Amino acid sequence: MSMHTMSLGQQSRLLGRYLLLMFIACIFIFPIVFMMMSSLKPDFQLLSDTASIRAFLPVGDISLDNYRAAFDRAPIGLFIFNSIFITATTLLLSLFLASVAAFSFVFIDWRGKSFVLAIVVATYILPFETVAVPLLLLVNKLPWLSSEGVTWGWLNSYQVQIIPWVVRALEIFLFVQYFKDLPKDLVEAARVDGASWFQIYYKIVMPLSGPVIATVAILKFLEMYNNQFIWPTMVVQEEGYRPIMVGLQYFFQLNTPWGEVMAYLTIITLPVLVFYLALQRAFIASIASTGVKG
Amino acid sequence: MKQVKKLGGALAFFLATSGTAFATTDLSMWYHGAGNETEKAIIDTIVSDFNSSQSDWAVKIESFPQESYNDSVTAAALAGNLPDILDVDGPVMPNWAWSGYLQPLPIDESEFADFLPGTKGIYDGKLYSIGLWDAAIALYARQSTMDELGLRVPTLEKPWSTDEFNAALKAAKDSGKFDYALDLGMAWKGEWYPYAFSPFIQSFGGDIVDRSTYKTAEGVLNGDAAVAFGEWWQSLFTNEYVQATQDGADRDSGFIEGKYAFAWNGNWAATATLDGGVDDVLFLPAPDLGNGPKIGAASWQFGVSASSKNPDGAAAFIKHATQDKYLAAFSDGIGLIPSTPAAAAMTEKYKEGGVLSGFFALSNEQGMVRPVSPGYVVAAKSFEKALADIANGADVSEALDAAVDEIDTDIENNKGYGH
Amino acid sequence: MSTSIKRGNVAGWLMAGPAFFLICLFLILPFFMAIWFSFTDQRLISPNEPEFVGTRNYERLFGMSLLTLDAQTDESGAVKMKDGEPVYPRLRSYTRDKDTYPEYFRKRQWFTIDRSDNRRTFVLASDIVFLKAVKNTLMFVAIVAPVQSGLALLLALLINQKVRGINIFRTIYFMPVVISMVVVSMLWRFIYDGQNGLLNNILGFLSFGYLEPVNWLGNTATALPSIMAMSIWQGVGFFMIIWLSGLQTIPPTLYEASRIEGASGWQTFRYVTWPGLRNTAILVMIVITMQAFTLYPQIAVMTSGGPLDSTQSIVFQMVERGYEKQDISGGSTISVFLFLFVLTISLLQGFLTRKKS
Structure with missing residues (x-):
């Protein structure tokens, strides 16, 4: 329906609808705009601008000085690399282990399956925070194989930030729900043809699983990139392994440089935001396609 | 845990067989100043001065954001992963000493006779830590x-x-x-x-x-x-x-x-x-x-971890770091009260008649440490x-x-x- | 026939094994450690050997007593009054005397019940802060879960229309979801600031200066609601998308039919849309409830539980005790409680949703 054929009433209703949509959009976006604009302003102006609409506008003494200062204050490049490395590794391992496990839960009959599945699903209601301190004592006793032979204790490493986070019940659950709706006969036919379980997994099932893979990847990405805060503080002492969220603490000194804080928050947020905006269709479509199964 | 720095195959072998006189032992040290450029610059100078002034020890420094420094130390202590030299906030020192993170300073207290009272971390009758400055x-x-x-x-x-x-x-x-x-x-x-x-x-x-x-x-x-x-x-x-x-x-x-x-x-x-x-x-x-x-008295101080295998080296570094010129440098850099009158005299603001000299008296006369x-x-x-x-x-x-x-x-x- | 084709003990274990092993090692085993610690006096670090202390940690968390007192009387036997209220003896004389009143020792007043004829029952508890944390967490769940899912549904209905540019709005509404809660909490501190906060300035502007600035996070009445509002703002887009996906599974023919029947907008929603969303509703409620129970980063960044414990949460207390105060046994006791609590709620939710179908 084009604008020309609309009655006046229809037009004004459409206008009202857009105004409502835009008003709501403002509510969702204003803190983000405030953050980005503030990151360009010197401290005193940033604080005085909160009194007016200027808080959301790039006006006054605008520069990238805060960014320069932030990069001088903390090794931001290193932190971003660490975060992305930890996030990407966890994500890949997670996708593989969770989907393989879900495959066996849905397509294969094996002794103890229902028991194992029940335990896995039950851990969904075990928040990480409840086990953080005992886990710290535990990872400190675990062995690791490196070029220097077997070493004990995982503190100060990438693996301590990766491996405990690889598998969570939610991911397995999402895969299971998705696999349940795939046509069973495809799998059974391949089985009759003599395909191995693993062949069926990666030749038949995984190619059909785009949406759920995307969903798990997104949720895991957000969890790992955004929420790694308490755990790294506990297990990582060397600067070389610190992720980006821990870096925030570099900015809370006596006389907090608020402009730099805003710059750092923007730097933290930009990669996710770019990633999201580039892939937003896939983002939303995939969550939508896996979300409905109750 | 002596880690001999390898200078290359044959040379290392030669050094190792000709005695340990040339061997340099690494000392690890943690500091709470990450994110504070001035502070970091001064401590880095102290460390590099120390490393080039002698060949027995080489201090390697790791900086932490102050907000999570104590948490990091606690976690590391739990894991038996502490460095040789630790930076410790004065009132927290007794907890770390009692928990077994710290050993008494292997330096005689008389070396610090002219230090402000609040800069000396004394617990259970022993000196555990010494501060380069006090705050008031x-x-x-x-x-x-x-x-x-x-x-x-x-x-x-x-x-x-x-x-x-x-x-x-x-x-x-x-x-x-x-x-x-x-x-x-x-x-x-x-x-x-x-x-x-x-x-x-x-x-x-x-x-x-x-x-x-x-x-x-x-x-x-x-x-x-x-x-x-x-x-x-x-x-x-x-x-x-x-x-x-x-x-x-x-x-x-x-x-x-x-x-x-x-x-x-x-x-x-x-x-x-x-x-x-x-x-x-x-x-x-x-x-x-x-x-x-x-x-209140007592600020950040240096101590030696209980697990350090090289208390001599740690002591040598702490003695080096507590020289008046460094106390003065810290004071000039971040505005803190230098621990000794001699160092105070070397600074712009805390010397007799300096704008902040009053603080030196405040610390000396009104300062009271938190419960030890x-x-x-x-x-x-x-x-x-x-x-x-x-x-x-x-x-x-x-x-x-x-x-x-x-x-x-x-x-x-x-x-x-x-x- | 098909059972034998599907059989595969070795393959099954090989494929599920690694994931199961990681879950056991990194979630279940430490949780059992937490259960064990909750019966000891384990410290994060201490030269003292940990000892088994039975249920002491649980008693300290949940210990409660009732104390009924008569109002004070003066020499003539009349009840002393102050500000129109009868005056009762100070609780201090009961709660600080270990020898005479061991059952009240170190307990504090939680709330009181007025009896007839100038008697009052004081409900005393060992750990008021923890009880407040439980209460606040429950409040948070009870308000955030319905409000967030309701608003998400409204947004989904709004966004589920075919007008030009709707994608842009959908993208914007979802945006806060991808931003870290730590970042969001930092930003909202500027919004909620008591003097120059953005919210106060906006409200002041809209009301032509009529509304006085409110210290949103510094006021016991507004601190928790402010954190709730921010949390809803951050997460609502996620649930909007889930609702949207549910909406799009409802066959268009049903809407067509209801239109032909001449149903009103509300009737269409009530009899076509809502029944089609049942499964989605269950999923949304479960996920929101789980998230709400682990309320933590907002509190840590914004209020640290204050003012006057009005924003304490269960997980915040758990971290505060177990890690900050180095009392692993105390923190672990809260962990065990939280698990049992969430388990009960989940079973209850499962029971309720099953019964309806």
């Missing part, structure tokens, strides 16, 4: 404000009494020129509370725990003197002399911008205040609230909560009782913390 708190004010309000300028010899202090706050409020009369730094959480505010309760005659036994807080944190303190503390907020919630930016620049008549702040803020254009700033001594004027007990770490949190609650309107006696119960339960849980 003063009541920031402007000469012009004092004149306008007709207030007597208090001195170390004759500080303000409770009544004078209250009257000054009232006068500031009644003048209508300020958002609030006093900036206590309510925006700062954590250690600031016991550091800055426990001297008030001590000046009233109470304390955080009973220092004669260190086994209870009963009667000390909730006795008559403490309740009197609590009532006074609450009156600061009910009279609207002080705001109970403050945002960080106001703490940083509120006094400079003239939002507050007075600010209870550390000497580290003095430089910023002078640079901010407050030419007539006065650093007034703490008021005498009945039991003598008091301010391993239980302090938990007691400090209970104290902080009680003060925040009272500021927000909680019943004074009930809030203090609750803190006493928490502290006493914790002491019992820890079987008296070895006292």
Whole structure:
């Protein structure tokens, strides 16, 4: 329906609808705009601008000085690399282990399956925070194989930030729900043809699983990139392994440089935001396609 | 755990067989200054000077953000992963010593005879840590404000009494020129509370725990003197002399911008205040609230970890770092009070007649360390909560009782913390 | 026939094994450690050997007593009054006397019940802060879960229309979801600031200066609601998308039919849309409830539980005790409680949703 054929009433209703949509959009976006604009302003102006609409506008003494200062204050490049490395590794391992496990839960009959599945699903209601301190004592006793032979204790490493986070019940659950709706006969036919379980997994099932893979990847990405805060503080002492969220603490000194804080928050947020905006269709479509199964 | 630096196959072999005279042992060291460029630059200079001044030891430094430094040390101690040299906040030192993170300094105390009392970390009769500086708190004010309000300028010899202090706050409020009369730094959480505010309760005659036994807080944190303190503390907020919630930016620049008549702040803020254009700033001594004027003492100090295999090396570094020139460098860089009079004389601001020289006297005469007990770490949190609650309107006696119960339960849980 | 084709004990274990092993090692085993610690006096670090202490940690968390007192009377026997209320003896004389009243020792008043004829029952508890944390967490769940899912549904209905540019709006509404809660909490501190906060300035502007600035996070009445509002703002886009996906599974023919029947907008929603969303509703409620129970980063960044414990949460207390105060046994006791609590709620939710179908 084009604008020309609309009655006046229809037009004004459409206008009202857009105004409502835009008003709501403002509510969702204003803190983000405030953050980005503030990151360009010197401290005193940033604080005085909160009194007016200027808080959301790039006006006054605008520069990238805060960014320069932030990069001088903390090794931001290193932190971003660490975060992305930890996030990407966890994500890949997670996708593989969770989907393989879900495959066996849905397509294969094996002794103890229902028991194992029940335990896995039950851990969904075990928040990480409840086990953080005992886990710290535990990872400190675990062995690791490196070029220097077997070493004990995982503190100060990438693996301590990766491996405990690889598998969570939610991911397995999402895969299971998705696999349940795939046509069973495809799998059974391949089985009759003599395909191995693993062949069926990666030749038949995984190619059909785009949406759920995307969903798990997104949720895991957000969890790992955004929420790694308490755990790294506990297990990582060397600067070389610190992720980006821990870096925030570099900015809370006596006389907090608020402009730099805003710059750092923007730097933290930009990669996710770019990633999201580039892939937003896939983002939303995939969550939508896996979300409905109750 | 001697790690011999390899200089290349044959040479290393030669050195190793010809004796250990040329071998350099690595010493690890942790420091709380990540994110503070000036501080980092100074400590890096000290380390590189030390490393090039001799060939036995090579210090490698790891910097941490101050916010999570104590957490990182605790986690590392748990994992048996501590460095040789540790940076420790004065009041936390007894906890780390008792828990077995620290060993007594392998340096004779007489080496530090001229150091300010607050810079020496003594627990259980032994010296565990030594500070390159101390910090002191003063009541920031402007000469012009004092004149306008007709207030007597208090001195170390004759500080303000409770009544004078209250009257000054009232006068500031009644003048209508300020958002609030006093900036206590309510925006700062954590250690600031016991550091800055426990001297008030001590000046009233109470304390955080009973220092004669260190086994209870009963009667000390909730006795008559403490309740009197609590009532006074609450009156600061009910009279609207002080705001109970403050945002960080106001703490940083509120006094400079003239939002507050007075600010209870550390000497580290003095430089910023002078640079901010407050030419007539006065650093007034703490008021005498009945039991003598008091301010908190003890800041960050160096210690040697209990697990260090190289206490000699650690001691050599600490001796190196505590030279007057470095004390002066830190003082010039971040505005702290140098630990010795000789170092103070080398600085611009703390030498005789320097703008901040008053702080040196404050630290020396009014400084009082926080309770020297391993239980302090938990007691400090209970104290902080009680003060925040009272500021927000909680019943004074009930809030203090609750803190006493928490502290006493914790002491019992820890079987008296070895006292 | 098909069972034998699907049989595969070795393959099954090989494929599920690694994931199961990681879950056991990194979630279940530490949780059992936490259960064990909750019966000891384990400290994070201490030269004292940990000892088994039975249920002491649980008693300290949940210990409660009732104390009924008569109002004080003066010499003539008349009840003393102050501000129109009878005066009762101070609780201090009961709660600080270990020898005479061991059952009240170190307990604090939680709430009181007035009896007839100037008697009052004081409900005393050992750990008021913890009880407040439980209460606040429950409040948070009870308000955030329905409000967030309701608003998400409204947004989904709004966004589920075919107008030009709707994608842009959908993208914007979802945006806060991808931003870290730590970052969001930092930003909202500026919004909620008591003097110069953005919210106060906006409200002041809209009301022509009529509304006085509110200290949103510094006020016991507004602190928790402010954190709730921010949390809803951050997460609502996620649930909007889930609702949207549910909406799009409802066959268009049903809407067509209801239109032909002449149903009103509300009737269409009530009899076509809502029944089609049942499964989605269950999923949304479960996920929101789980998230709400682990309320932590907002509190840590914004209020640290204050003012006057009005924003304490279960997980915040758990971290505060277990890690900050180095009392692993105390923190672990809260962990075990939280698990049992969430388990109960989940079973209850499962039971309720099953019964309806």
